Amino acid sequence: MNGAQALLKTLADAGIEVFFSNPGTSEMHLVHAIGETEKVRSVLCLFEGVATGAADGYGRMADKPAVSLLHVGCGLSNGMANLHNARKAHSPIVNLVGNHATWHQQYDAPLTTDVPAHARVCSDWVGVSESADTLSADGAAAVHVSLKGSGKIATLIVPANHAWEETERVSKAAAKPSFPKVSDSVLEEVADLLSNGRRTGLVLGGRALRADALEVAGRISEATGASLICETFPVRLQRGMGRVPVNRIPYFAEKGVAFFSEYEQLILVGGRVPVAFFAYPGKPSLLAPDDCLVKPLASVDEDVMAALTSLADRLDAANAPVVRQQAVVFDFPCGRLTAETIGQSVSMLLPENAIIADEGITSSQPVYIATQGAAAHDWLAITGGAIGIGLPLALGAAVACPARKVVALQADGSAMYTLQALWTMAREKTDVTAVIFNNRSYAILNMELARVGAGRPNDKTLSMLDLGNPDLDWVQLSEGMGVPASRVTSAEAFHLAFEAAMQTKGPRLIEAVIAQDLGSIFG
């Protein structure tokens, strides 16, 4: 048995079922060992950002890690942006990164880099195997770390000779780490705050946005009058008809400030101190009023569910009624195709228990609003702001949950960063419907350009934010990678195309050509 084979035995024992792979020469023994291991599935990705983004989607839905298999430092750097998103999503991920054989690293061959330095930029934990004999135990440690708290990014670097050298050492999987509990004193303090009559918001993030936690939060809200506030970019928000609704923090700083202006105290429940996404000249970074008290109940890495349950008990709210989201009824949308009409169609047609992967950027919010009363679903957002997560996220969610329909709401500009995900969707026959909002523009940047007060832009400046010369043809791009696609330009046509997609299993893409009115931004 070689080191790679020992490692695979341990990873399989630790419950690893899926590799998102983009290997190179230094990972060939790992590839061979994966091929031999019946319990694991390898999903080939044609770019590393697809592999890491898919691992994020898998981790959010499965609550356990997939492995991303990457080739040396350069492969890891291609996956780094989506690892940033995954880290902000507290996803459990194990990255296996090959490196040159130990004795080869001194020679500065073309692909030689400081791989641990790459890894430290994007990981919560970095390990480098010391020999074939330690590789299996290192793998067990990586899986263990990845499961700490809500989830961590664990990167194990494997010199090629450790994979190919002989060993007899196979480690057992480590025990799953336990969720730290919140102390009684914190619970008591928060219970007191919730009873003091001040205007209070519960800032919910991480696993506090799952249906079970929202049920308890909803009872606390009913019993105390506190509002339920959802972070702007939720990791995984379980919402829709019958679920407990939440108020999402607006994206733009000034709207965020207005949103929080009435609050006297905020309780953080898996959520963080609300801050603006970007700084703007003359605008504040912190969204809550200066005199608003901010009190953490539980961090994202603590047992949020247990904390909410104990808090509800202390507040005698365990049996309080909860407000549930009602259905919202729309007419069949018609006329001009907009993000609003798309939202109406999605809301009407989304099947029960679907997953929405959202990287719609400027087109996202209208769909979010329209779908509040859609059939119950999970909403996954771009947590770290690094664009290019949407299609990979949908891919990973679909691999984790093959029985559920996945809808990717995808802006055109962002889609271009990791469009290679479509090929893997075709190969794996994942049940993903990708909706491309084609406004032929980095629309968000046109808005931001106006907002940062850089002055009136000339044509050369605007051309740097314009995707319309030439137009991207998403039907060709999609079919070029094996995903059937269609283009729609009216609300009716979108509705019919989306309806067909919801009734058919397998990947498909709908290019929704929506008009963008920049005049209203700069007018």
Added chain:
Amino acid sequence: MNGAQALLKTLADAGIEVFFSNPGTSEMHLVHAIGETEKVRSVLCLFEGVATGAADGYGRMADKPAVSLLHVGCGLSNGMANLHNARKAHSPIVNLVGNHATWHQQYDAPLTTDVPAHARVCSDWVGVSESADTLSADGAAAVHVSLKGSGKIATLIVPANHAWEETERVSKAAAKPSFPKVSDSVLEEVADLLSNGRRTGLVLGGRALRADALEVAGRISEATGASLICETFPVRLQRGMGRVPVNRIPYFAEKGVAFFSEYEQLILVGGRVPVAFFAYPGKPSLLAPDDCLVKPLASVDEDVMAALTSLADRLDAANAPVVRQQAVVFDFPCGRLTAETIGQSVSMLLPENAIIADEGITSSQPVYIATQGAAAHDWLAITGGAIGIGLPLALGAAVACPARKVVALQADGSAMYTLQALWTMAREKTDVTAVIFNNRSYAILNMELARVGAGRPNDKTLSMLDLGNPDLDWVQLSEGMGVPASRVTSAEAFHLAFEAAMQTKGPRLIEAVIAQDLGSIFG
């Protein structure tokens, strides 16, 4: 005037003419200032790896930096793999990377990362502006550093408020750094070695592979009997009919060892100690025999041309004759389409002074061999082994040299990493003909899998190296981004398509479907 405007004045004064841009909100004032600056051109790229790879191609051809404009740490990480290639190519590049406003960095907003830590992984020099007042001088310093030696990667991080705050400080461009000269004692020592009658090779790299330096090296070779050896992946090799030919070091380790077995001494002239690309079980990393003397004449960062000229004088070789490459005549290729027939067509049809950007991987070597007697041209290779450089490299070379035809020799698997470059080629109407070698496989990995001795692969293992399910349709992918394309499956059809492409200005893509016989590898 704000900091961004001051910076742009200095960059234009320092000779910066081109930005390869993929900006975000924190770069909006830079975008605005670029728009206002008549002397600079902004080339929009839809993925950061395209921007940095294009900056590499530009730097190799222009011998001065372009600027890559990138968005915070995550944008930089997307450009990192091609910056690795650029660093190994000793290309001059200035990266301008925006960051959050200084006061905003403490709040850990979604896109917050340690941007300098990102930058250190992929840069020779990292600067962070301290205020709007320093920004212009920081830009001058970045350009200065980028021009040291053969070229350096200089990364300047710009907090958004330094771009938007007012300043009156505009710095002049710094003087161009001088090329360090080689000492007389080294020249004397090398001249002695070249006169001692031992079997000697000159290992040429960096600028020693330009036509003028090869002329001098050719005279030294004639006068002393030393061979001219070219690094496996040359930065920019000027070759073809009338040029001084060189012997390229083979890619595979065992072939490299055989190549060097006869040498008793190697003189490094901009080249490095020859090492294997990867380590393999039981094979050496160093290619030269243990008892072979290796003596550096000039590093890539020293004045190689001056060193060669002085050396030729000492050896009385200044007027020695040189062997020049003769034309090689081929018949019109016909029948099955292979890398060999493609090489013949390219050799017959390549116009004078063309540029070849080579990421053909397994298909590259036959074309390289066939084109040795083609019309004089520049050959740019993948210097750092990070795949995804080919199309961006061609784009950047075409922007630097608009009067020259650029041919991208591009493997299918590698092309997928940065296929977004095609859109920018269409937008900028660059004169690039991309030839996609579509063998529907990571063919190199199939070869490496056999070579590393991991054992006979099963179907699951092979599927991890197979791009054929589904087939990528490069005609659709190309036309989806606005580049006219055609697919050919015979030698005759390729010849005609390539001939038409050579006779027409503007971007186009030829998908060359070539068969791959894996039986011969695993047989």
